[in-house]
Amino acid sequence: MSVQLFTYEEVSTHNTRDDLYMIINNKVYDITKFVEEHPGGEEVLVDEGAKDATASFNDIGHSPEASEMLEKYYIxxxxxxxxxxxxxASNSNGEKSVSASPQGNPLRIIIPLSIILGYLYFRFFVKSA
Structure with missing residues (x-):
């Protein structure tokens, strides 16, 4: 039995909630039927879909069960x-559906904000008591 091969370009054309592929560890998954079931929300999958999401998948620290679930979507x-x-990439209708906003780590905002809030708390509540 031969394994079907997909180019990155082919995967990038499957980029909508109704037709979504994802690459994880050089394997291609059709996650269209999983989008609504994803515990982290469908937006995460749509943002990371249609490309290699290996780093994002591993960074989240998915459970072994989550990795096992992938197998039923393997194509x-x-x-x-x-x-x-x-x-x-654009889908077959020419629509760009994968998020074009810059992707980044939310900690780059959360950590400085936490430091500022901590400083203000200390400055106005702890010091004045």
Whole structure:
């Protein structure tokens, strides 16, 4: 039995809630039916879908059960001769549906905000008591 190979470009065209592929560890998954069931919300999958989401998947620290769940959505492997697609791709209707906003770690906002709030709390509530 041969494994179907997908290029990064092919995966990038499956980028809507109704047709969503994702690459994790060089394996391609059709996660369309899982979008509504995802405990972290569907928006996360749509934002990370249609591309290699290995780093995001591993950074979250998914449970072994989550990794096992992937197997039922497995549809093939990434063609090793293909190259990752830069930027978001358009679907067959020419619509750009993958988020075009800059992706980043929310801690870059949360940590400085926490420091400022801690300083203000100390300055006005602890010191004046």
């Amino acid at each position: 093939g492997d990434v063609d090793p001769s293909s190259a990752p697609v830069k930027g978001g």
